[in-house]
Amino acid sequence: MRQMATYDLMETFRNTNQWLGATARTMASYPAFAAIPNPMIGWMAAWGEVTERTFERMVVKPDWGIRTVTCTDGRDHVVEPTTVVEKAFGDLVHFQVVGRPTKERKVLLVAPMSGHYATLLRSTAVSLLPDCELYVTDWKNARDIPVSEGKFDIEDYTLYLMDFMRALGPDTNVIAVCQPAPLTLAATAYLAELEPAAQPRTMTLIGGPIDPNATPTDVTDFGHRVTMGQLEETMIQRVGYKYAGVGRAVYPGLLQLASFMSMNAERHSKAFSEQILRVTRGEASDYDAHNRFYDEYLAVMDMTAEFYLSTVERIFKNGEIASNNFVVNGHKVDIGKITDVAVMTVEGANDDISAPGQCVAALGLCTGLPDSKKGQHLEPGAGHYGIFAGRSWRSNIRPLVLDFIDRNSTAPRKAANSNAA
Template sequence: MLYQTYQLQDDFLTPIRDFANFMTGGLYRHIPAPPGSPIRGFAAAWELISRYRLTHERPEFGITSVRVGNRDVPVTEEVALDLPFGKLLKFSKDVDTRQPRVLVVAPLSGHFATLLRGTVKTLLQDHEVYITDWTNARDVPLDAGDFGVEDYVDYLIRFLEEIGPGAHILAVCQPCVQALVAVAVMSEEKNPATPHSMTLMAGPIDPRESPTEVNEFAVSKSLDWFETSVISRVPARFAGGGRGVYPGFLQLSAFVAMNIDRHSSAHRKLYDHLAAGETEEAEKIKTFYDEYFAVLDMTEEFYIETIDRIFHKAELATGDFTYRGKKVDPGAIRHTALLTVEGGRDDICALGQTSAAHDLCNTLRPHLKRHHLQANVGHYGVFNGKRWEREIYPVVRNMILATD
């Protein structure tokens, strides 16, 4: 009944938000109100009420051009491969020289792939970029079957094969485990599409290292608790009606609760900017939360297997991870260069959890391994923002260029 209760509440609030949206527009359009006036304050309050919502559809990437060298180059977005639980998106641009092909592996953890918009846009300067565009599980019909951790690995291998030999892979956060598994499996099978380099950014390769609040919560509860407390059935009105999911609104609630003071402060600032007529400053906050409040559901099997295999048992770190009945050997990776990136202030994936990949890839020669610690960023700053663009990205670019 969890999902049904949420949906009932959302249906109840919809006319209230619609009225608030009408009032916001009416106050701004029809009543002269200089910045700082009481009318502006009322309008700002109504706008905050109108924004009290979650969305369940992927926002647009909105990347229409990128700076390449000394000119702006148009960018087009196309679907290179369409599978039930996710698409392979390609960002194409017309440039004179060949650029390295990079598959960006987006997390399947409650948000859409557009959370990595900044990552993609930066990479597009020097690369041909693909990204995993995961589908909201509530929109996938039951006859599409299940989607678990090993299915995720299947998708990565299939995507890399679609891109073709000589590509590179860059995984962000949670899917660093599946990316490493995929490359190990492909390496052992001598798959021609095995990537030339693998960049793992802020991911739980070994969550036992410096456990964070997220790690501790995951291991403090039994699988039975997760199955009975957070798994719910999709309401019949959606294409995936009846599918067991971990709802995106629950994941978002957990993230917000971890930093409630920060989010409360941000919305107070938003009110102040709106009331003062500071449109540009207000728009930055609204843009962030439009993305942050766009949520997707994960399949029950993927979520429970992630808790069990990645956090409870740390199967990859202990050497117990199996793929289709066979143990995965990261030591099979001999030719794919490895770069790991961690943020010194990351409160979701702490220091040592990602760099643990170096010990697992124990047959890689030293010149094919590199670790980068960005001391002054949190989790989000590892793959987005000024530090990413100015300090982390050059390291990533150089690794890819050196192995392309």
Template sequence: METIRTTNQWLGASALAMGSYPAFSMIPNPAFGWMRAWGEVTERSFQRMVVKPDWDIPHFTAKDGKDHIVTISKVVEDDFGDLLHFEVPGRDEEKPTVLLVAPMSGHYATLLRKTVISLLPDCDVYITDWHNARDIPVSAGKFDIEDYTLYLVNFMKHLGPDTHVIAVCQPAPLTLAATAYLAEEEPAAQPRSLTLIGGPIDPGAAATEVTDFGHSVTMGQLEKSMIQRVGFKYPGVGRQVYPGLLQLSSFISMNGEKHAKAFNDQIARAARGEASDHDKHNEFYDEYLAVMDMTAEFYLSTVERIFQNHEIAKNEFVVAGRKVDFGKITTVAVKTVEGGEDDITAPGQCIAALDLCTGLPDTKKASHVEPHAGHYGIFAGSSWRNNIRPMVLEFISKNSQGAAPSKGAANTSQKPDAAPAPLRKNGSTDVPV
């Protein structure tokens, strides 16, 4: 797979160099311009598949009227992931602490870059930064979904109880499990609120191509066809992984025609001289094509225990030999967010978390379905910016100790002291469940 990627990157670089050769400019043939454009797009596409994108967080103007830069520091370091803090020096106003739990599903945590930028003016933001498995030596040991859950437990303990957790996509069920684990082991360390965005709490609640695939293969077939060993080129040589390039091919195949058109259009723009380093296409695909390998045990345990055995949905999940009981969550406010047009985690899968929290009062439960949002839009697109983000900030504000609701956020969630209302499944406002 790496040979194929390197070869295509070399072919693109060669075409770019040949198409840009000065002597060819004397020949009025558009073929050379198209060769250069094809090479430019192809080289960039295959080269960025193995490069971790920069966070590149811009400065912003706070309420004090001053521009504040953002610095990034590691507050917890471990073999398979770090806890990063986006510090805003000079900001005197105290902001609620937010832990963003990034997915480990083939992309780097930088996939949530726009989410981080949108939250920084109103929150003190931390994020889980998972490492690329191909760069982790075999001596570091295994890393499966139980280890992932314990990492989250450690991060939550470090940040303390005045924390609001937002889990995006894949980590939603494990974040819920980490909260339930803390509810029994160290209740005082539980976060104040938990927002689950587009996560597969109950994959059986609504079928998608992802869930269909999970049930169409046996674990033996999956291990034989999907798992590979890291080559000598990387520090993790010998480690068994689910390659990021393989995951990327799966992502692209789900919307193959759309991606093919996007690249054809970009080649045409490059040929006309209209493309740039930071145009809309490159801004999106610089992140989308940057993929990381997952440890084999994490990938296989996710498919088997979350998608096939439905251990989270059945409240049968075990961590470090201890059964996790979601009914033990009694004080953490829980909110679910789903996209009405999400083709990866369809509506119904995430809201199942509220039924699992049997010990939680109805006044501390809320849900939201964004009618026309896809999977990416519910945490980084216009649906997030215009509708979901204000509601999440309002939810955080209502569940912060001694905090009044933020003035700029939409008041769409039920107040904690209001009477319970019956379940409603759809709509663009929060509803108690």
């Protein structure tokens, strides 16, 4: 009950602040106040508007907002997200471009489950749509999943990826961003060993912690500094009665957001203060830079407790992927079994979350893969976000990834694998 009480306490705090913002905005909008030449009235309305929007966005899943895409024929084609595989903890979504011939490049974009929704990769998806047949993993908020659906840890995540790859077929090109990189590597190795006919054609790992200890960061230091008991005691709560997942043990999204914000508290405080002044002067809009960023940044989702704890313990503390000792469903996965899937890693020189050296470690683990099927890129001056969604991604990394896919898409599978299949 204590864990449910603290969960509901955070939701009560969020709800109260949203109500305070709405109340301030409404009161300051009374026509009678227009006759009072007091700038504080306008400031109060602006504060209320920004506060209400801020706390409201924390429990709203953002829309993909991808309406159309301009194709090579020069026309704008409507984009329809369609669920092709539906599962309890996540779906496989196809961005169908209406009226456009099917693209030869079939891309599975693996979104992270690290507190934000898959829509965090919206700009990445938009950049790939004109040239690819795009599929995205759309993970669900744990608070909305009944406890009857059971657990979901990193082994289940890996099995989900395997199911998605099976559904798409062997001509798939996988792009994994950040957190899912090590599990995508494990899922591909598992398929390579047991079902080689289902493994993808290429795999691009972007800024993922394959070997977190290769280059220590604040994230890896935190993983080693705290004990699992401390994490479970301080981070894990149970979903309250308001949601369908009542009673499920989770790492709450609101608690994650508090951690995110505290890391750069001064910068966020300044951003909101400046936005209030812009609203006061009438310079803000629904789609200005502040709202576009924070509508996505503030939208957080709960992670299942077992997924969060197993990630910290098995990926960061024990380094099971880095040491090639990862076990799924009682089966030890051997990454060296990958002999037929071209693998490329992408890192940012200024990445302070998955620092250079952590992701490229994947190539060393692929002992059965010839060098001709390996690739790596270190983007100068790029941080974590920039390597998959910023200017560095659009101008430099995306063309390299598409070229890597094309160079390895026409090569025939090895005869040995064909026989095994």
